[in-house]
Amino acid sequence: MKRNLITLITAAVLAVIFTLLLFTFQVRESEVAVVTTFGKVAGTCQPGLHLRWPWPIQQVYKFDERIQNFEDKFSESLTADSITLITSVYVGWRISDAPSFLNSFKGGSVSTAQSQLESLLRSANMTVVSKHQLSDFVNADPKLLGFDEIQHEIEQMVEDELQTNSYGIHIEFLGLKRIELPESVTQAVFDRMATERNILISKANNEGQADAIKIRANADRQANETLANAQAQAKRIEGEGEAEGARTLPILQQNPDLAVFLLRIDALKSALNQKATLILDQHTPPFDLFQGLPTNSPSH
Numbered sequence: 001m002k003r004n005l006i007t008l009i010t011a012a013v014l015a016v017i018f019t020l021l022l023f024t025f026q027v028r029e030s031e032v033a034v035v036t037t038f039g040k041v042a043g044t045c046q047p048g049l050h051l052r053w054p055w056p057i058q059q060v061y062k063f064d065e066r067i068q069n070f071e072d073k074f075s076e077s078l079t080a081d082s083i084t085l086i087t088s089v090y091v092g093w094r095i096s097d098a099p100s101f102l103n104s105f106k107g108g109s110v111s112t113a114q115s116q117l118e119s120l121l122r123s124a125n126m127t128v129v130s131k132h133q134l135s136d137f138v139n140a141d142p143k144l145l146g147f148d149e150i151q152h153e154i155e156q157m158v159e160d161e162l163q164t165n166s167y168g169i170h171i172e173f174l175g176l177k178r179i180e181l182p183e184s185v186t187q188a189v190f191d192r193m194a195t196e197r198n199i200l201i202s203k204a205n206n207e208g209q210a211d212a213i214k215i216r217a218n219a220d221r222q223a224n225e226t227l228a229n230a231q232a233q234a235k236r237i238e239g240e241g242e243a244e245g246a247r248t249l250p251i252l253q254q255n256p257d258l259a260v261f262l263l264r265i266d267a268l269k270s271a272l273n274q275k276a277t278l279i280l281d282q283h284t285p286p287f288d289l290f291q292g293l294p295t296n297s298p299s300h
Contacts (some may be wrong), residue, residue: 022054025064034061034098034108041099061108063101065174067094070114072121074178077129085137088178089125089154093117093171100168103190113172117158121174137179140197151175 026049027033033045035052036059040155052058069092076086095101101208102108105116136146155174162169 012205024049025060026050029065030066031062032065032095033137034063034102035059036061036102041102041273044098061098061102063095063098065095066108067092068114069093070118071177072118072125074180075122076127079124079129079134081133081135083134084182085129085134086174086178086180086182087125087129089121089275090175090177091117091121091158091171092173093169095168096168096170097168100166102168104165104167113167116167117162117169120158120161121154124154124161127157128153138181147176159287220266 025033025045027045029047031047033050035042035045035050037053037057039059042058051061052097069090072091073084074088076084079085098108101113105112117202131152132146133155135144136150139145151174155171158174159171162171
């Protein structure tokens with residue numbers, strides 16, 4: 001009797017477990033589940049324990065929502081200046097719309113989705129590379145490189161295709177990993193780059209010489225203008241001096257002593273214009289004017 005009870009309890013537990021497996025399912029924190037009823041999407045389930053009808057009524061597809069990444073194989077493309085370029089692109093993607101992903105790829109196959117994404121990536125890569133010059137990929141001046149713009153164009157083109165076809169995939173990041181030149185064209189490309197660099201050097205030298213000529217011409221013009229202005233001002237001052245002399249000469253001729261006195265005063269002003277200690281001879285003009293001046297006697 002005791003053995004039969006244990007058997008019944010075990011059978012009951014197994015039946016409960018089997019029932020739970022048939023009518024419930026668990027979704028992890030990193031997953032999203034899509035439930036289909038008779039093959040049609042009935043809804044999505046977030047992490048947790050959920051009820052369901054057993055197969056074939058309902059079926060549950062679970063998808064990892066974390067970012068998945070891969071590196072595209074090398075592909076050859078022609079640049080806008082007809083140079084063969086070998087590029088490799090890395091990409092990170094995730095499932096953004098699980099029902100659309102399930103409808104786009106049979107059984108929600110991640111490997112099928114990645115193959116489709118590789119095809120879109122390769123096509124976008126070739127299209128974008130063909131729009132850019134080689135100098136956008138290889139350049140001695142880092143400021144002239146166009147990596148950011150090229151990567152953005154590839155990412156935008158792939159993202160547009162994914163949205164148009166409702167694949168349920170979103171690109172999280174994308175970038176150029178490797179860029180190479182075929183061995184057959186490497187030397188030719190280097191020679192071309194050296195030629196272009198020499199052209200730029202010659203252009204810079206010519207522009208420098210032209211700027212130097214322009215600067216010298218401006219300097220000569222300004223010097224001539226300054227000299228002409230100075231000569232004109234000198235002539236004007238000379239003319240004013242002659243005119244003033246012509247006005248004062250008759251007066252001074254009428255009184256020669258006054259003229260001599262004024263000249264001595266002017267000479268004395270010039271000598272005393274700066275602060276200085278003078279040792280002079282009172283008998284020497286114009287310092288003879290100090291003769292006969294009263295002196296202050298010291299007070300007692």
